[in-house]
Amino acid sequence: MATLTRPTxxxxxxxxxxxxxxxxxxxxxxxxLLTCVALAWLTVWGVRRASGLRDERxxxxxxxxxxxxxxxxxxxxxxxxxxxxxxxxxxxAVFKIAIPVLVALAVIRLGVKILQVVFVDxxxxxxxxxxxxxxxxxxMVLWVSGLLPLVxxxxxxxxxxxxxxxxxxxxxxEGALTAGLVLLIALWISAxxxxxxxxxxxxxxxxxxxxxxxxxxALLVFVGLLIGxxxxxxxxxxxSVLGGAIGVGVGFGLQKLAASYVSGFxxxxxxxxxxxxxxxxxxxEGRITDINARYTVVRSLGGRxxxxxxxxxxxxxxxxxxxxxxxxxxxxxxxxxxxxxxxxVMRLLTDAALSQDRVLRDPAPGxxxxxxxxxxxxxxxxxxxxDPENGQQNLRSLINLRxxxxxxxxxxxxxxxxxxxxxxxxxxxxxxxxx
Numbered sequence: 408m409a410t411l412t413r414p415t416x417x418x419x420x421x422x423x424x425x426x427x428x429x430x431x432x433x434x435x436x437x438x439x440l441l442t443c444v445a446l447a448w449l450t451v452w453g454v455r456r457a458s459g460l461r462d463e464r465x466x467x468x469x470x471x472x473x474x475x476x477x478x479x480x481x482x483x484x485x486x487x488x489x490x491x492x493x494x495x496x497x498x499x500a501v502f503k504i505a506i507p508v509l510v511a512l513a514v515i516r517l518g519v520k521i522l523q524v525v526f527v528d529x530x531x532x533x534x535x536x537x538x539x540x541x542x543x544x545x546x547m548v549l550w551v552s553g554l555l556p557l558v559x560x561x562x563x564x565x566x567x568x569x570x571x572x573x574x575x576x577x578x579x580x581e582g583a584l585t586a587g588l589v590l591l592i593a594l595w596i597s598a599x600x601x602x603x604x605x606x607x608x609x610x611x612x613x614x615x616x617x618x619x620x621x622x623x624x625a626l627l628v629f630v631g632l633l634i635g636x637x638x639x640x641x642x643x644x645x646x647s648v649l650g651g652a653i654g655v656g657v658g659f660g661l662q663k664l665a666a667s668y669v670s671g672f673x674x675x676x677x678x679x680x681x682x683x684x685x686x687x688x689x690x691x692e693g694r695i696t697d698i699n700a701r702y703t704v705v706r707s708l709g710g711r712x713x714x715x716x717x718x719x720x721x722x723x724x725x726x727x728x729x730x731x732x733x734x735x736x737x738x739x740x741x742x743x744x745x746x747x748x749x750x751x752v753m754r755l756l757t758d759a760a761l762s763q764d765r766v767l768r769d770p771a772p773g774x775x776x777x778x779x780x781x782x783x784x785x786x787x788x789x790x791x792x793x794d795p796e797n798g799q800q801n802l803r804s805l806i807n808l809r810x811x812x813x814x815x816x817x818x819x820x821x822x823x824x825x826x827x828x829x830x831x832x833x834x835x836x837x838x839x840x841x842x
Contacts, residue, residue: 436501439489447482451475476520479513507550511543518587521595586631593631597624621700622672663718664701670717671700680720680727685735685795687726688715694796708798728795734767735795739803741810742783744820749776752786752819759809760790765802767791783822 454477455468468475486509490502518539549555562577601620674680675698684695686705693707703720705713719725728735743752753774760772772790779785788810792802814821 432497433500435497436493436499439493440486440501440505443482443485443489447478447485450481451478474516474520476513476517479509479516483509483513507547511547514543515540518591521591521598586634589631589634590628593627594624597627600624621675625700663716666718666721667701667716670721671698671703674698674703674717674720680725683729685728687728688713688719688723691715708796733793734791735793735799736789736791737799737803738787738789739807739810740777741786741788741814742780742822743786743814744783744822747784747819749784751817752784752814755813755817755819756786756788756810759806759813760788762809763802763805765792765794765797766806767793782824 451468467477483506486502486505490499490506493499493502546555549558559577562580563575565576566573568574597620600623680686680695680698680703682695682698686693686695688705691705691707691713693705693711693713695703696706696712697704698717701717703715703717705715707713741752741756753776756774757772760766761768766772767790770791772788774786774788777785777787788806790806792799811821
């Protein structure tokens with residue numbers, strides 16, 4: 408990173424700044440600053456209303472006008488332009504405080520909004536937000552007071568050698584700030600790309616676009632790390648040995664983790680499972696709600712969520728209930744007495760299934776005499792549905808209730824278990840014993 412120069416808005420002489428602050432020109436500066444605030448607010452309000460965007464996760468706008476990144480950046484631009492114009496005709500005092508404050512505010516809002524969008528509800532985000540806020544305000548105070556160049560010079564004197572390179576505390580701090588800024592921009596770009604790709608995608612397109620967004624984010628973060636390491640002063644050619652060591656570690660100790668990451672990209676690329684599919688994996692059945700680089704979230708009908716490593720989808724047998732067809736077959740078994748009218752029973756079973764709107768008419772439900780049971784005739788009713796995510800037991804229950812009502816209305820008996828008891832008398836016994 409290039410050496411920081413003396414900022415234009417820094418207060419060089421505190422007495423002179425206080426004197427200028429009491430001059431009538433300070434009121435002019437304050438009026439211009441308030442005008443900049445009003446212009447920035449009206450501009451952001453107009454752009455937000457014209458675009459029709461009301462997304463709380465928007466980096467540019469946020470929940471409110473002053474919550475996003477656009478307002479502090481636009482206000483900073485207007486304030487700096489006004490500062491440059493006023494400095495030609497009058498001594499400035501208010502803007503020497505306003506410019507650093509607006510810079511700190513813009514940095515805080517940029518970092519916080521990007522972290523909130525990329526890492527939703529992550530506990531680490533709160534810590535990072537506070538860290539960014541403290542760093543921005545401390546840097547602002549040092550900037551305004553004129554101590555920042557002196558602190559940087561002292562930090563630059565603390566040096567040590569790492570191989571052929573000479574590092575200092577100042578170099579490390581500047582490199583870390585550069586790396587953080589590059590990573591924030593990379594995450595911002597990846598979040599914008601992901602939002603644009605997934606905005607109207609459904610089905611198989613959703614999985615493919617999810618794979619593209621994950622790959623793009625990984626690539627941008629990797630490039631950001633390389634730029635950050637270069638800014639610190641680390642020779643990237645020296646990372647070849649480290650890369651070999653990481654490769655050995657992945658081959659032995661991290662092979663499961665690496666397999667899950669690779670499997671995630673394979674799944675998203677070949678679309679063997681997709682977001683929205685109903686699957687059964689490791690005796691757990693549910694609907695896929697999200698596919699990440701390392702794991703997949705499967706939500707059951709009962710509300711439980713299972714975190715499944717992506718490696719299981721590649722190496723194990725998975726039942727996908729909606730890969731090629733979203734229709735799901737469901738059945739129920741009914742027993743009636745042997746003297747029942749078979750044709751009437753089959754018609755009543757079919758009518759009970761057709762009475763439910765969720766049952767498909769094509770293919771139509773069908774009833775079959777499947778078994779001559781010990782207690783009665785067993786019929787199996789088969790019917791199709793396309794929305795298992797809305798519940799399967801509830802549909803079967805409604806159909807069973809309709810079947811029970813219809814059979815009772817037509818006098819068709821549902822038999823109880825029947826058992827025949829035979830007795831035999833043994834020679835010399837006065838009492839018959841069961842045999």
